[in-house]
Amino acid sequence: MNFLWFFDMIDPCLKIGSRSCTDRRDGREGRTMAKSKFSPPLEEVLNLLDEAVIGLGPHGAIVAWNQAAEQFYGLSLTEAMGKPLADTLAVEDCLLTTAQVLQEAERSNRWRGEAVHRVADGRRAWVEWVVKRVQRPEEKAVHFLSFARNISEWKIAEERARQHQQQIIQADKMLALGTLVSGVAHEINNPNNFIMLNTPILQEAWESMRPILDRHAEEEGDFLVGGLDYSEMRDTIPLLFSGVVEGAKRIKRIVGDLKNFARTDASGMDHEVDVNAGVQSALTLVSNLVKKASRNFKVEFADDLPPVRGNTQRLQQVIINLLQNACQALERQDQAIEIRTAFDAKAGEVKIIVRDEGVGIPPEAMPHLFDPFYTTRRERGGTGLGLSVASSIVQEHGGRLEFQSTPKRGTTVTLSLPAKPPAGRG
Structure with a gap:
């Protein structure tokens, strides 16, 4: 008016x-x-x-x-x-x-x-x-x-509308990312399949050839293979083949995890989620970032962890966000990052704990961690949407995110999710 x-x-x-x-x-x-x-x-x-x-x-x-x-x-x-x-x-x-x-x-x-x-x-x-x-x-x-x-109420409504628009834009970006990832994954998987199929054949061929080459070396003396003595290459070549196979399997696993992460899952929140497997898949996607950020990275998985009910891809998105935040909080590579899983039987909760020895969170920022567009890293490209989206996903799963932080000493984030009751108990 x-x-x-x-x-x-x-x-x-x-x-x-x-x-x-x-x-x-x-x-x-x-x-x-x-x-x-x-x-x-x-x-x-x-x-x-x-x-x-x-x-x-x-x-x-x-x-x-x-x-x-x-x-x-x-x-x-x-x-x-x-x-x-x-x-x-x-x-x-x-x-x-x-x-x-x-x-x-x-x-x-x-x-x-x-x-x-x-x-x-x-x-x-x-x-x-x-x-x-x-x-x-x-x-x-x-x-x-x-x-x-x-006009505070009007400004709040305006900000909520803007946030909603940003979420729609983000959803569109994720949909486009899913399409892009599917196409790229197909192009990567095709040549990778040749590697995975042909390398075992080459391994068998080498094993068949090795006795012949051994006899030749005994009769004629050492000779060069690929510029190196056969006596050295004899034990090295099997290791090279094993490395190629393991590398191809890793490519396949990364592409699979990336496709799962980017996939639009229309089946809802009623899956039985293996939390340890979800953490492992998330680690695959951010392993390079973690290696660059810290030389002191520790992972600990709890045994006999009960499943939770929810959506694997969405929970991976939360885990990835927490790990990214931990990496970005470090100032030196000798500072540690730790992620572990645990089960609180008394509370009936599965927990994922991410701890870092980074800069910590200022006390005045703690009440605003889940506010959309609030960030302490705006000059470094932070959007302030990561924890806001993560909080929404955790709430969809009936869980909660808790932060403990001391400036200059680090931050511990605990993600708690209700465990799925055993069969016959709800």
């Missing part, structure tokens, strides 16, 4: 700043008066409004203060009268300072914008803020009328 019409309507009624209302004996406007300097008819009208209305003298001192302003800012008329507006209102997230707002209103007749005002009980509120220049024809002094309407 546009409130500028309001000022135009009341212009003829404005009486603030008249000589009969201003005490200038000590050079300070209104310091000896605790009475609002609106004209009586106007004061009655303004006290009916839900919006905070403040009258200001030529130098920005408060000379009028309606009842809504008292309630909104938590200051009585007596406490506010005569004080500079800049000292009374703690203004944040505004393009201009309070002094600049008054200068702009004096120059352009009125100024309008949005800002955060510190209100009663130290809270912060978004306001639509309009400041009107007021000058009666018979006076040289310029006064101002400040009007603040609380």
